[in-house]
Amino acid sequence: MLKIQNLKASVEGKAILKGIDLEIKAGEVHAIMGPNGSGKSTLASVLAGRKEYEVTEGSVEYLGKDLLELAPEERAGEGLFLAFQYPVEIPGLTTTNFIKTAVNEIRKYRGEAPLDAVAFLKMMKEKMAMMNIGQSLLSRPLNEGFSGGEKKRNEVFQMAMLQPKMAILDETDSGLDIDAIRIVANGVNKLRNKDNAVLVVTHYQRLLDYIVPDFVHVLYNGRIVKSGTKELALELEEKGYDFIKNEVNVGEGV
Amino acid sequence: MTNVEYLNKGLDQLNVADNSLAPARKNAITSFSKMGIPGAKHEEWRYTRIGNLFNKDYQFPAKKEGFSKTDLDGIRLPGHEEANELVFVNGIYASEFSVIRSKELVVQSLEEAAGxxxxxxxxLHFGHSSSLLKDGINALNTAFVHGGIFLNIKKGTVLSQPVYIYTITDARRESVLSQPRSLIYIGENAQAELVETYVTIGKADSFTNQVMEVAIEKDAKVGYYKIQNDRQQANLVSTTHFRQLGKSYLHTVTISLNGGIVRNNLNVVLEADHCEAHLYGLYFMGGDSHIDNHTIVDNVMPNCFSNELYKGVMTGKAAGVFNGKIFVRKDAQKTNAYQSNKNILLSADASVNTKPQLEIFADDVKCSHGCTVGQLDEDALFYLQSRGVPAPIAQSLLVRAFATDILEHITPKAIHDYVEQLISLKLEYDLP
Incomplete structure (x- = not known):
């Protein structure tokens, strides 16, 4: 589904990603872990198409298309979704209006007719119940004054509404208490099926207790330095990132 | 200062009737002779040049003849079926086109009321705006006052129907310089909603120099909405001067969407304890339009509250000016006065000059001001795009979101919906 080859990216001339190789197949859940500053969020942003990041080398193939050639909204139209680490507050735009526009623009991209009000409301109600979100939250301006937990739940709620094929969760667990993590993880798990894939970017192993990955990759200094199964996450939790750093530095003869 | 021969000649020939308009008019005649049309050296007119607007072959004094009811029907605002409609044509009140639906509403010619x-x-109130606006343009209107109206919303009257005031310029046959004038008195405990709009028809040059003065008594409540969506050739100086004479509530919304050179002077003089005033404005201009909002909140007495929020969205080569003065006189202790001006520039050729100006002579007050000029938030744009919303639509959504907290203060629903509709059209056609 997603094939990243030798991906290098920089921001303001500074190299952040230094050659990423990663393949994700339909039905799989991958986790990317790594210490602060390793490039995790940059990878998520590059995949979603944020223009501050300049791709200097490499390629990303997504469902047979060259992902890097697509505008952010086209990527969304093709079923890519990024749950933001820091969802943006937009005063004056209600969450409902925003989601309705998003749903219908994506349908338009796919050549489908817009959802009528009844179908849209029915879908909203269903997903609201799933994410434990009340109507009052959706009538409020997008993310404005939302708590950290509300923002993250709102991200996964949007994901549920847009039903992506490839979802990227960028530190969706940061700033959440254990109950909120459960709700968020539960939402993600309900969306998992054999036809879609999830990439979880996280600093801590905690979230992976709830969203169990098929593969875990450790990102350090702009490269994936170790890959394994979910046991790797537990090992990291136990030993900390230093053991990875030491391994890499020894390997590179530092 | 510009000297304009036809105006000076007109002044010499003026015959000032002996009524209660006379003292202010005589002062204005002297003032105009001394000051003339404000030029670029006048501090309040630095960014808005109107001198050249007077060098046209105007019909002056203007006449209202030639305008018809059919012309009006194409102009009327939504909700007019339920509104009082006062019509000015080329600066002259046209009772034949006006519709008074509220029987409590007294409408007289200014000359009649002055006698x-x-x-x-x-x-007491005619010409009071000259105490804050010391320039020839204000004096010019007062000196030549003609065809103006006096509105009396008497003590205890709650107008259930809004008052729509149309300032129409008919420039189909000749170039028109017009000077509408009105004085509105809102008595104790009275309530009224006033809606003003400006429409120019015809292709000749036009310049409108309007003055409205409003006196608000104790416990009165007033909503005032100014909607400007005229042609790009229509030039306007629009002065609206409020005096809050007793503890009262005023709320104003000024919407400017199109026009030539547009200058709004909005003054609020808080002359009693515990007055409350809200000033909202949205200017969303493109093309070659020039929009200048000069506001003055003058705190004369203690314990008053005022809040001012003006927002600007500029596209094309449009130029904006915001000048917000707050005076706190020495007796006006415990004043709360807030001001904010936020601007978004959507094109490289658009510009805004913004200047807050606080002059505080009391020592126990809370005042704040702030202004910003910037572009649309890139993070917000990306967030919307990442959810599948194409960039132009994302931009529209953000501009609309930016305008929301101004538009929500337009209370008459028909007018609110109308302005939303105008903004939708602008977003569709005017965005780069």
Whole structure:
């Protein structure tokens, strides 16, 4: 589904990603872990198409298309979704209006007719119940004054509404208490099926207790330095990132 | 200062009738002769040049003849079926086109009111705007006052129907320089909603120099909405001067969407304890339009509250000016006065000059001001795009979101919906 080859990216001339190789197949859940500053969020942003990041080398193939050639909204139209680490507050735009526009623009991209009000409301109600979100939250301006937990739940709620094929969760667990993590993880798990894939970017192993990955990759200094199964996450939790750093530095003869 | 021969000649020939308009008019004649049309050296007119607008072959004094009811029907605002409609054509009040639906609403010509039982009120308030606006353009209107109206919303009257005031310029046959004038008295405990709009028809040059003065008594409540969506050739100086004479509530929304050179002077003088005033504005201009909002909140007495929020969205080569003055006089202790001006520039050729100006002579007050000029938030744009919303639509959504907290203060629903619709059209056609 997603094939990243030798991906290098920089921001303001500074190299952040230094050659990423990663393949994700339909039905799989991958986790990317790594210490602060390793490039995790940059990878998520590059995949979603944020223009501050300049791709200097490499390629990303997504469902047979060259992902890097697509505008952010086209990527969304093709079923890519990024749950933001820091969802943006937009005063004056209600969450409902925003989601309705998003749903219908994506349908338009796919050549489908817009959802009528009844179908849209029915879908909203269903997903609201799933994410434990009340109507009052959706009538409020997008993310404005939302708590950290509300923002993250709102991200996964949007994901549920847009039903992506490839979802990227960028530190969706940061700033959440254990109950909120459960709700968020539960939402993600309900969306998992054999036809879609999830990439979880996280600093801590905690979230992976709830969203169990098929593969875990450790990102350090702009490269994936170790890959394994979910046991790797537990090992990291136990030993900390230093053991990875030491391994890499020894390997590179530092 | 520009000297304009036809105006000076007109002044020499003026015959000032002996009524309660006379003292203010005589002062204005002297003032205009001294000051003339403000030029670029006048501090309040630095960014808005109107001198050249006077060098046209105008029909002056203007006449209202030639305008018809059919012309009006194409102009009327939504909700007019339920509104009082006062119509000015080329600066002259046209009773034949006006519709008074509220029987409590008294409408008289200014000249008539200046000689009847209302003459004291007229004497007190007519020309009061000149105490804050010391320039020839204000004096010019007062000096030549003609065809103006006096509105009396008497003590205890709650107008259930809004008052729509149309300032129409008919420039189909000749170039028109017009000077509409009105004085509105809102008595104790009275309530009224006033909606003003400006429409120019025809292709000749036009320049409108309007002055409205409003006196608000104790416990009165007033909503005032100014909607400007005229042609790009239509030039306007629009002065609206409020006096809050007793503890009262005023709320104003100024919407500017199109026009040539547009200058709004909005003054609020808080002359009693515990007055409350809200000033909202949205200017969303493109093309070659020039929009200048000059506001003055003058705190004369203690314990007053005022809040001002003006927002600008500029596209094309449009130029904006915001100048917000707050005076706190020495007796006006415990004043709360807030001001904010936020601007978004959507094109490289658009510009805004913004200047807050606080002059505080009391020592126990809370005042704040702030202004910003920037572009649309890139993070917000990306967030919307990442959810599948194409960039142009994302931009529209963000501009609309930016305008929301101004538009929500337009209370008459028909007018609110109308303005939303105008903004939708602008977003569709005007965005780069």
């Amino acid at each position: 009847n039982e209302n003459k004291e009120i007229v004497a």
